[in-house]
Amino acid sequence: MKRPSTISSCHQKGRISVHTVSSDFGPSKLNLYLHVAEESRFHWRRAKDKFILSADSEPQKGLILFHENKPDLIDLCWQQFEFDPDFTSFSSVEWNLNCHTDMVCVFAFGDAFWRAPTMAIQHRLIDIVNNIDKSRIFLVTETDEDKQNAVRFCKESQMCHQTHILRTTLDKHLLYETMYEILEKQLSSFVSDLKSRASTRLVHSFTSGLDILLGKLKSRKKRRQSALSKQCIARIKSGKDYGIVGHRLYGDALYIFEDADMSTDAQKTMEIKKSIKENFKGAVHFRSIRDSLSPHRALICGGSFRNSRNGHGGTLGIFGELTRVEQGASKQTKITVALSSGHVISANTPALVSTMGEIGECIWPLDSSNNIHDVSVIKIDQTRIDDLILILNQQxxxxxxxxxxxxxxxxxxxxxxxxxxxxxxxxxxxxxxxxxxxxxxxxxxxxxxxxxxxxxxxxxxxxxxxxxxxxxxxxxxxxxxxxxxxxxxxxxxxxxxxxxxxxxxxxxxxxxxxxxx
Known part of the structure; x- marks a missing residue:
């Protein structure tokens, strides 16, 4: 996204400018909000082409920002909301007194404004918020003095609830929770709008995914408690040496992954599997790990590499420097290495790139078949160092x-x-x-x-x-x-x-x- 030098091009009325703000990366408390908002908006755009949907049912993402023609909106949103500068977008809004919105509205003004707001600006603010639900309005201030002045202003004007006047450095929990409540309301409206249509398979193809998203929003405040008991987990772990290599809880069903080649005692394996069933309240399914999970490997050209022995291909994920102490000396040497997935290549195996030939040799793991959790560490040939290309050039x-x-x-x-x-x-x-x-x-x-x-x-x-x-x-x-x-x-x-x-x-x-x- 191109960083604007000024915001002078935005719409202004009475020195107050208005923008919608949307970001992909924000504080961790908004992870679920950003996820659900993005997904539900995509489904709404698809559905509106097939059904006559109400415009009011379209879920929104982000917030509306009212400000004093700030010279750098990116910095403002980073300081106030932790919205990442490289993944945040702005759209100017032509706000008028008849505008309505069901998004959070944030007013961000500097200390000069709160010390002595002009009568014209005060009247302008009152007119703006006239059609906005007070529960949607928040003021963000930079200092304690600003906050005191804002509180005084809101007492006189009844602009918003005093609990909605926030400091930059303080927790924005109430603001974020309001964003969640609005999104849940909008998504519920969208789902209800769809379900009011004829009950067709086409409608169900939309609502099934939306119900999952809505369920996530409704359950966000509940403390998540796993359906796996401590006894059940202990039984699963006890099968480590008897072919039980993993598990996944999916809804009310438990999937157990096994590798028959790793089992040392068939009778013991059967006993453990029976015990797992007895300690889980739900369906238990046993699956072969080899039939269930497929590594992403193939013979790839271009930026990929391949194992010189078996032809398995993968991606050179990232470059780094390996620090090693030389034998008989305290001197440390640094060697350039590349990381990839542990199953693609293992130690003592040359790594090849189709356009360059051999680029180095893998030094880890010792056996790529033993553990999916390992990374491959490939020592890059010193003659290839100048050929390394960075993608983002970011630390x-x-x-x-x-x-x-x-x-x-x-x-x-x-x-x-x-x-x-x-x-x-x-x-x-x-x-x-x-x-x-x-x-x-x-x-x-x-x-x-x-x-x-x-x-x-x-x-x-x-x-x-x-x-x-x-x-x-x-x-x-x-x-x-x-x-x-x-x-x-x-x-x-x-x-x-x-x-x-x-x-x-x-x-x-x-x-x-x-x-x-």
Whole structure:
């Protein structure tokens, strides 16, 4: 998005300018809001072409910002709402006294305004809010003095509730909760509008997905409690040496993934499977991991690479520097490496690029078939260092991020097959493979392609938090075949990057530092 130098082109009346603001990356408390708003708006645009829908049923995303012709709206929205500067858009609004809206309206004025607002501006504000529900109006101020002056103004004018006058540095919980309440109301209206039509299969194709989104909004305040008891989880873990390699809770059904080749005692395996059924209140399905999960690997040209021994292809996810202490010396050496998915290539195997030939040799993992949670570490040949090309040229951070901050978060990746794709994190809880959690990612509804496909294994899953770029996952594959599960779109399975790197460091006593991607 091009950064504007001024906002002088926006519509002004009485020195007050109005913009709608929409962002893909914001505070973690808005993860679910941004996800549901984006998805429901896409479905509404599709549905309006097939049905005569009421304009009032269209879900909205973002907020309406009233300001004093600020010279930098991007900075204002970053400071006030943590909306990422690179993923926030603005549209000027020609506001008049007859305008109505069912979006949150935020008024952001500087200290000069609150110290001595002119009578003309005061009257203008009163006229503006005349047709806006007071529960939708918020004032944001920069200092305690500004807030006191704003409170005094609102007492006299009855412009908004005093609890809706906020400081920049304080929690915006009430503001964000109002955004959620509005979206839930709009989505309910949209679903009701559709369901009032003839009960046809075409209508159901829309409402089934929307009901899921609406359910997420309605249950957001409830403390999530897993249907898996501690006893059941203990039984699953006890099967580690008997072929039980993972599990996933999907609604009221529990799927257990097994690898028969890893079972050391068939009788013990049967006992554990029986015990799992006895400790779960619902249907339990046992699936072969080999038949259920398909790695995204293929012979790929261009920016991809391949395993020189078996031809498996993947994506060079990110470059970094491996720090190693030379034997017999305290001197540290740094070696350029590339990361990919652990199943594509393993140690002592040359990595090839079709247009360049051999680019280096894999040094980790020792066996790519043992654990889907590993990353491949490929030592880049020193003669190829000058050939490395960065995608974004932005610094990347790798750190432990809480589940709460990741759930429903907007993410993107660059893969050798599908290029740049965007999506949302779906499942983190109650889905494990080989004793560790994995994440699922769904592409955005507006995207015609999957989040990843064959050849994208190894692509780094990225997100932005507080304006900084984080690498959070590594694409493993997709195509999780569970006949009873009706996914909105095919999921991508990704492993956690931080945990994979920690495992590498623990086993090799070497660290990898990342600069830019």
């Amino acid at each position: 990347i951070l790798v750190g432990e991020i809480s589940k709460e901050d990741l759930e429903d978060r907007y993410v993107f990746k660059f893969g050798a097959t599908t290029g740049k794709t965007t999506g949302y994190i779906g499942v983190i809880d109650d889905f494990q493979m080989f004793g560790e959690e994995v994440m699922t990612i769904l592409s955005r509804s507006e995207c015609s392609s999957k989040f990843s496909d064959k050849g994208d294994s190894g692509a780094i899953v990225l997100t932005k938090i507080s304006g900084r770029l984080y690498g959070i996952g590594v694409v493993y594959g997709g195509g999780l075949e569970l006949s009873d599960c009706k996914n909105i779109r095919e999921e991508t399975i990704a492993v956690f990057l931080k945990r994979a790197l920690d495992r590498f460091t623990d086993k090799t006593q070497q660290t990898i530092e990342f600069d830019k991607i």
